[in-house]
Amino acid sequence: MSLSAASSNAAQGLSQSPALASGFQFPSIHNFPPFYTLQPTASTWKNQADLWGTVVMRYFRHHRLYQLDLDDANTTNEQLFHNQRINRRLKPETIQAIVDEMVKKGDAEWDPTSRKRKAIILWRKPEEWATFISTWVFESGLNNTIMTYYEIAHGDNAEDQEFYNIHPTVLQKTMDVLVKRGVATTFQGANFEEMGVKFFNAGA
Amino acid sequence: MNRRRPVGGRAYAERLQATNESYQRVGQTISDNQMEQLQKQMETFRANLETFARLHRKDIQKDPVFRMHFQKMCGNIGVDPLASSKGYWGELLGVGDFYYELGIQIIDVCLSTRALNGGLMELSEVKRRVERMRGVRNPSPTQNHGNSGSKWANAFSAATSSNSQSKENTNMEITEDDVLRSVKTLAPLGSGFQVLQIGDKKMISSVPRELNRDQSVILGLVQKTNGHVNVNIVREKLGWETGRTTTALNTLLEDSLMWIDQQAEPYEYWVPGFFEPEEDDIYARAASS
CATH class of the missing domain: 1.10.10.10 (Winged helix-like DNA-binding domain superfamily/Winged helix DNA-binding domain)
Structure with missing residues (x-):
């Protein structure tokens, strides 16, 4: 989980699906540009939120992480929600909307004092x-x-x-x-x- | 002379009757003969076809090209052995089961990707995924449209196929023809499974829908523009003004067939219909080009 993870991706080039230095591999939808725009069609958005939820859960489980903190400019947020290769980034509101959907499914819980800036990701119940x-x-x-x-x-x-x-x-x-x-x-x-x-x- | 003699005299009537009867008898004999002959022919034919089918049952099941030829032959004489697994042919050949199983696999593929592609998927992609499900290790790219095959599918197969196409896999191989037949057999389920011709590609739709002309044209265009378009591209390629384009694009968004990328300028509209969830990196490829 070092900062070098991102640069080693770039060195790998585009020929292969890149795995992070940690061994984590994003599914290829992570490279799909519209994945970073909250989809205006309700059914599409529902699927999009589900997919994002799955990506977040997998990432957190792989790295044994528990807390998502929107205000922390950490590696996690940079790797998960910002894709440098295609120059796309999730807006904080969109991340909140995604976590809201995860909360509904019991996959996450907002820290009640954080005003939706911190959440616990429950990759195991x-x-x-x-x-x-x-x-x-x-x-x-x-x-x-x-x-x-x-x-x-x-x-x-x-x-x-x-x-x-x-x-x-x-x-x-x-x-x-x-x-x-x-x-x-x-x-x-x-x-x-x-x-x-x-x-x-x-x-x- | 006898013109005024009343027609329908007794003798005349009897003669007429006799003639009719004899005609009928002859006719009956002839048609009996013909029927008998026909029946004999049918029996011979059926016996032959049965022997043929028995002998080649394995080939029919396992060799996609052989299966197609057999299908064509049966089609020419009005027999559809694949219509169901229940009938005579189905029991004899087990081919109904083949299409039944394939149908289930197609449903599986279409439903598991519907979240992403709105229930519209290119035929060659459906085939490739079904083959993977059936354990074909190097699903070959589309056979029918080898050249026009999608960039995505080609990129994928280039990335994954080792140099040698293993022959061991042939027993589970299927053709696009098999997929099309199978989709037709799914139609009576009323679940909306159908084949749509869009641009120069056949697409499998797993959602009941009707695309209007503009929607079809846009989807056809997207096949040639790496899976995404914007209003400028549509104006350039199709000459449509922005209003018409926006309407078509928005209805495609509403039908979940397209996704919008608002971080592009102008907005880009994407068709995720070729999306490959786990194994490849096609979207990065397209985005970086």
Whole structure:
């Protein structure tokens, strides 16, 4: 995810579909100029928004990203929404409209305090994360002990897990699911990372 | 002399009756003979065709050229073995199943790309995608319109086909003729599947629609202008004034057959009908040229 990703594309030329340095490959519609204009026909726009949603989800999943921030001039926004090869760029309003559609499908959530400038992209649902995390806990024999959120999200034991570095918001949603399932109980901590969780015995 | 003798005397009537009857008898005999002969011929023919079909069943199923010839031969004598998989021929040959399966694949291809192309796709592109679905590794570009084949399709096949066209794939190969036949068999479903002639290309439409003349002309033009046009190009190529062009373009937008690029000056109108979702990079190619 370095800035050199874009330049290495250019060096590759047009002969092949370029993969980013990260290994991510955009589908070819990413090079379709009208893809960057909000389509005035409702049915076309719906399909366009779906396609953009798919591209965003794939990109975020591949790079294990969680937060979309419209005000951050970061690599993500530059790679996703700005195509230098065809000189086309999504307007912020169009990105918002796309995220709105993703929210409707449960694929994203606006940060309520951000006035539609920040969103969490849910490329896995909290229910899926809940299953992953509880499976990992039981397989590692960590049930019946109290762990902190930090240990789950950043602990040495979790380093090879897909949920490593999971976003706090997503982690909290996941914990809510686990509590609701009756699999675990949570404990207040001094701050988010010190929040605790205990998984019950499987048979209990 | 006997002119005034009343017509319809008894003797006359009887003679007339006898004559008629004998004519009828003769006629009956003749037509019986003919029928018998015809039936014999039909039986022989049917037996021969049956033997032929049995012997060549595999070829009919697997060799697209052979299949086409067989179809033509049957068509000439008014037999349509492919009409359904239920009838005599279908059971004998299994060819109905062939078109049935192909039909499902065509529906799949058309529906899965409808979001993008508004349900209008070039015949050669449908064929290529169906072949890929059937496991043909190097789908060949269109056979019927080899030269006029779309830039997109050609660019694609140039990019993907290795030098050698593998022969192992022939068993799943299909021709454009197969696709057209299959689309015709889909018509009774009432789902709007039809073949449209646009410009010099055949397109498969999977949405019930009627294109007006101006729309067809624009779509035909776009085939020659790398998939996109603007009002200037239409004025230059067709001599239309802006109002007429805009109307046609807008109706094409409304029908989801075109997408607009408002970051171009003047606005560009694109037909994504040739779009290839995953494997190629055709749009970058077109945009950079």
